[in-house]
Amino acid sequence: MDIKTPLVIETLNLCKTYKNVNALCSLNLQVPQHSIFGFLGPNGAGKTTTIKLLLGLARPTSGSGKVFGHDIVKESVKIRRRVGYLAQEPRYYEYMTARETLRFTANFFFKGPRRKVEERIAETLDLVNLSEKADRPIKSFSGGEKQRLGVAQAQVNYPDLLILDEPAASLDPQGRHDVLDVMERLRKYTTIFYSTHILDNVQRVSDTVCIFNKGMLIALAPIEQLIVLNRQVKRPQLTRTDRFRLVLLARFTKFWKQALHIVQPDTLLRWHQDLFRLYWRLKSKRKNNQPKIPPETIDLIRKMANENRLWGAERIRGELLKLGIKVCKRTIQKYMPKVRKSPSSSQTWATFLKNHAGDIWACDFTVVYDWLFRPWHIFVLMELKTRRIVHTAVTQSPTDDWTAQQLREATPWGQGPKYLICDRDSKYASHFSAVATGSGINVLKTPYRAPRACRPRRYRRDSISLEGVSN
Numbered sequence: 001m002d003i004k005t006p007l008v009i010e011t012l013n014l015c016k017t018y019k020n021v022n023a024l025c026s027l028n029l030q031v032p033q034h035s036i037f038g039f040l041g042p043n044g045a046g047k048t049t050t051i052k053l054l055l056g057l058a059r060p061t062s063g064s065g066k067v068f069g070h071d072i073v074k075e076s077v078k079i080r081r082r083v084g085y086l087a088q089e090p091r092y093y094e095y096m097t098a099r100e101t102l103r104f105t106a107n108f109f110f111k112g113p114r115r116k117v118e119e120r121i122a123e124t125l126d127l128v129n130l131s132e133k134a135d136r137p138i139k140s141f142s143g144g145e146k147q148r149l150g151v152a153q154a155q156v157n158y159p160d161l162l163i164l165d166e167p168a169a170s171l172d173p174q175g176r177h178d179v180l181d182v183m184e185r186l187r188k189y190t191t192i193f194y195s196t197h198i199l200d201n202v203q204r205v206s207d208t209v210c211i212f213n214k215g216m217l218i219a220l221a222p223i224e225q226l227i228v229l230n231r232q233v234k235r236p237q238l239t240r241t242d243r244f245r246l247v248l249l250a251r252f253t254k255f256w257k258q259a260l261h262i263v264q265p266d267t268l269l270r271w272h273q274d275l276f277r278l279y280w281r282l283k284s285k286r287k288n289n290q291p292k293i294p295p296e297t298i299d300l301i302r303k304m305a306n307e308n309r310l311w312g313a314e315r316i317r318g319e320l321l322k323l324g325i326k327v328c329k330r331t332i333q334k335y336m337p338k339v340r341k342s343p344s345s346s347q348t349w350a351t352f353l354k355n356h357a358g359d360i361w362a363c364d365f366t367v368v369y370d371w372l373f374r375p376w377h378i379f380v381l382m383e384l385k386t387r388r389i390v391h392t393a394v395t396q397s398p399t400d401d402w403t404a405q406q407l408r409e410a411t412p413w414g415q416g417p418k419y420l421i422c423d424r425d426s427k428y429a430s431h432f433s434a435v436a437t438g439s440g441i442n443v444l445k446t447p448y449r450a451p452r453a454c455r456p457r458r459y460r461r462d463s464i465s466l467e468g469v470s471n
Helices: 047-054 076-080 098-106 114-127 143-155 173-188 199-205 223-232 240-252 265-283 295-307 313-322 329-335 349-359 400-410 430-438
Strands: 007-018 021-027 030-032 036-040 062-067 083-086 161-165 191-196 208-213 216-222 360-369 375-383 388-395 419-422 442-445
Touching: 007 047, 007 191, 021 047, 021 216, 030 191, 036 173, 036 199, 047 062, 047 161, 047 191, 083 143, 098 114, 098 143, 114 143, 114 173, 143 161, 143 173, 173 191, 173 199, 240 265, 295 313, 295 329, 313 329, 349 360, 375 400, 388 400, 400 430, 430 442
Parallel strands: 036 191, 036 208, 083 161, 161 191, 360 419, 419 442
Antiparallel strands: 007 021, 007 030, 007 062, 208 216, 360 375, 375 388
């Protein structure tokens, strides 16, 4: 760091303890003037505690700190006069407009002519791209617009230091992009010290980064050096045993996502799915080494089917048994020539769905498994025209009464379809039909041996989260 650059923040072995819990341990920071300093760490790392100490809102247990050369304990009032602060979750009077909110804040700092105050408010609104919405009530603002208004409120008094606590934590990508743009434009006016747990924010706007975890300083360096260091460090190679242990340990804590550091949560979920596939592949593996059906038998099946068009698989199986050849019915059906059906003049299922899709719902069950491979039945009720999932529910033991209750909850106040497609399972028995009839719904049973007739396959089974089931 250049020793000629004035320091805005400087701490020496700063510590804070809450009831024998070390929230902050020997923190040493140096923040140069007119820089953007990123304070990076997970939730609960001690970032907000550090900000409170710098602002004089909490007293350190040991160590010292200075802001603008003033002691953070003895001269905290002088420090706060030169600091703008944005809390993690700012609160507003939502019936007021953005201009009225900034005018209310500016009156605490400016006592000059009203024209000067209004010019400062207009300048600040333009800086955060809220000029066009300055006279709209705050209750109509989006999350990103409220966060930008908070930055403007903290900046309206020309602070020499702007402290932002998680300024983009709860925003969508577009809102996060807008807040980071505002921070980039403020670089030439002030020094920015902000905390975050989002790595992308730090890489985009920060000059210097401090990585913080469990109250301890992990790394402090310019962002370019940390990026180069990350490229040089080799990723740890995890064995299959390591992966299995991580999947197993994730079962015993609800906060396993926050506890992961060397792998991403999505990676752990993918390992769980791979373990699931391996389990069922081994379970489905053939236990004996019986040889496959010989080619001569396949040729014989095809010859018998071609020469005897009226013979079905069961008849061919009987003839083969007379010859001492044991082949199951499904295997014979596999090798029999496929007969194309002549086009029928009657209406097909596809035509029916096309003509009445707006008035049709379909319901079905799909089965998933938790980490102990216990089956869970997920009931899905979908509108066919828009592919919108109307209702979902999970149970381990689906019954007719349970399915009828789900239909009742999905169609309150008579809000139901004209037709409801379901299969011929026992889960859709008398109680289910009675609820449908009472709601004015015509239940359409699928044809026999047509299990896919009621399944709109536009939704994916893995799109339904298994977190609640696993935990």
